[in-house]
Amino acid sequence: MESLANLGDGFVTVLTPINMLWVLIGALLGTAVGVLPGLGSAMAVALLLPVTFSLDPIGAFIMFAGVLFGGLFGDSISGILMNTPGNSTAIAGTIEGHKMATSGRAAQALATSAIGAFIGGIIASILVVFFAPRLAELATLFGPAEYLALAVFAFVAISAVVTESVVRGLGALAIGLAISVVGIDGISGASRFTAGVPELFDGIDIVVITVGLLALGEVFSVAARRGSRDETQLLRSTGRLWLSRRELRLAAPAWLRGTAIGIPFGIIPVGGAEVPTFLAYGTEKRLDARRKSPMFGRGAIQGVAGPEAAGNATAGTAMGALLALGLPTSATAAILLAAFRQYGLQPGPLLFDRAPDLVWALLASFFVGMVVLLILNLPFAPLWAKLLKVPRHYLYAGITVFAMLGVYATSSKILDLALVTVIGLIGFLMRRYGLPVAPMLIAIILGPLAETEFRRALLVSEGDPSILVSxxxxxxxxxxxxxxxxxxxxxxxxxxxxxxxxxxxxxxxxxxxxxxxx
Missing domain, CATH: 1.20.5 (Single alpha-helices involved in coiled-coils or other helix-helix interfaces)
Incomplete structure (x- = not known):
């Protein structure tokens, strides 16, 4: 009951005209930045961090809540409509979401994404309010062997179980693992596969890989089909905002399953929502394979609903881990940790006692921000879908320009522009020869984690491999x-x-x- 009373005080703080204005501005700005290919929700928080320095702490963090969840939805908009997710956490939902868009169901895909994000975020926020300290205890159960097992589970599940061809899935996984080892070895500090180029010592940025593989790979693939019957067909959208009863029956269980998968990962420092979104995607694909007429590959609504709910559920509980433990479990949470320190605050157990007004206002703003985003984005789903009516040569030229700008904005390196082009050609060849993209991406994201935790586990056990199953x-x-x-x-x-x-x-x-x- 004390939590409810504190949350009520938080709502009193948030539901004032000026703070509601900050929520609205944050939601709009977060969505706008998240839509731009190559930027995404984490970049939205980073770019808008200096804007909030003139605000009081409560107003600043209320605005951050709108930016955070608005950026997550913006990531999905660009992924669904243009096959260019703004962040790696939106990749899994993009796979079927873009197929829905190209088959004339863009508005329904966006509505599914918005509702799934709302459901996942709301349920996660409720759990954070009541069970944040208990949920955070789960993070202490994971050591090096557990993280390695989690990474191996994701590798094999995506490569061998979810994909149509095991050989092609493992081939794509091998390509991703090869790319993931470029840079400085985290244990020994030695440089690997960098050709002596200092810019590669930090490895190849995930933004470069995501934009190249998905955005430019798609652009090259479309350009290669120029003049064919498939290329000349106009992308269409019915503009229907609502979901039919059949679509709701398919999406509703996927929303709940995705939420259940995403909630624990917010308190486990595996880098973000990539793992739960891909696990949710894989779960829905395995369930769909049992149907008489499987829908995956043709725009399955479950393939959007599950990952979107999982991504926002992870983001919600990640904020709980940040507030309760001071543990940033994602890139966005790490940026918010810097924002807390900018105001002289240290997240952790003492934050609830030292700044209760701020904490409970921030938690209340999660609920308010997600309701505002749902109200804003559901009516605008058909409007976003009209982007598909832009002639292809203009649309994909714009995607290329924004993708390159987004890549350059993240690092200001000319080398990254060359790398994104090379990776785009790799993405084109993978599409041409039927290699799945998902295993490569999950290998790039989790490869460094798996290698580091494997070596750390063996160092702790002095070379005894039994620790891996202990x-x-x-x-x-x-x-x-x-x-x-x-x-x-x-x-x-x-x-x-x-x-x-x-x-x-x-x-x-x-x-x-x-x-x-x-």
């Missing part, structure tokens, strides 16, 4: 992974046998007809 969490993850791989292999073998029997039966029928005609 806890209940690691054993559970590996057992679930083996079961999932075995189940996927069994399903694919059975599907091939059915296809073979079907083709044999059709061949026998054709032979019988030929004999009758003879």
């Amino acid at each position: 806890s209940g969490i690691t054993v559970t993850l590996y057992v679930v992974l083996v079961i999932a791989v075995a189940g996927a292999a069994f399903t694919k073998i059975r599907a091939r046998r059915r296809a073979a029997r079907g083709s044999a039966a059709s061949g026998d029928a054709l032979d019988a007809r030929e004999k009758e005609n003879a």
Whole structure:
């Protein structure tokens, strides 16, 4: 009851004209920056950080709440409409979301994204209000072996279980792991695969990889099809804002499953919402494969609903971990930690006692900000969808310009412009030869984490490999992974046998007809 009373005081603080104005401005600015390819929600918070220095702390952090969740939705808008997610956390939802857009359901995809983000964020915020200290305790259960098991689970689940071809999935994973080792070795400090170029000592930035692989890869792919029937077809959108009953029946369970997957990852420092969004995507794809007519690959609404809910749920509980422990579990949380310190505040258990007005106003602004974003973005979904009516050569030229500007804005390095072009060509070749993008991205994101934690675990155990399976969490993850791989292999073998029997039966029928005609 004390939490409810404190939250009520927070709402009293937020629901004033000036603070509501900061929420609205933050939501609009966050969405606007998040839509720009290559920037994203983390960059939105970073770019707008100096703007808030003239505000009082409560007003500044209320505005940050609007920027945070507005940026997350902006990431999804650019991903769904232009196949160019503003941040790596929006990649998983982009895979099916862009297919929905190109099949004329852009407005429905955006509405699904907005509602999923609202549901995931609201549920996570409720848990943060009541259970932040208890949820934060889960982070202490994860050591090097647990992080490695989590990374291996993500690698295999995305490469071997979710993709259509295991060989191609593992091939894409290998490419991603090769790119992830470029830079300074985190344990020894030695440089690797940098060719002596100082700009590569920090590795290749994820923004460069994401923009090159998804944005420029798509641009090159479209340019290669110029003049074909597929290229000349205009992208269309029905503009229908609401979801049909069938779409709601498909999306509602995915929203809840995505939220359940995303909530624990907000308090585990694995770098952001990439892992839960891909796990949510993989879960929905495995469930869809059991249907008589699978929808994935043709614009499955569940492929948007699950990852979007997971991403916002992770963002919500990440804020809880930041406030309760002072533990930044994502890039955005790290930027907000810097903002707290700018005002002379240190997040952690004592923050609730030293600055209760600020903490509870910030938590209340999460609820208010998500409601404001839902009200703002649902009516504008058909308007955003009209971007698809822009002629392709203008649309993709604009994507290229904004992508390059976004890459240059993050680092101010000419080398990154060359790298994004090379990675764009790699993305084009992957599309041409059917290699999936998701395993490569998850390898690039989690590869450094997996390597560092593997070596750290062996250092702690003095070379004893049994430490890798020495806890209940690691054993559970590996057992679930083996079961999932075995189940996927069994399903694919059975599907091939059915296809073979079907083709044999059709061949026998054709032979019988030929004999009758003879």
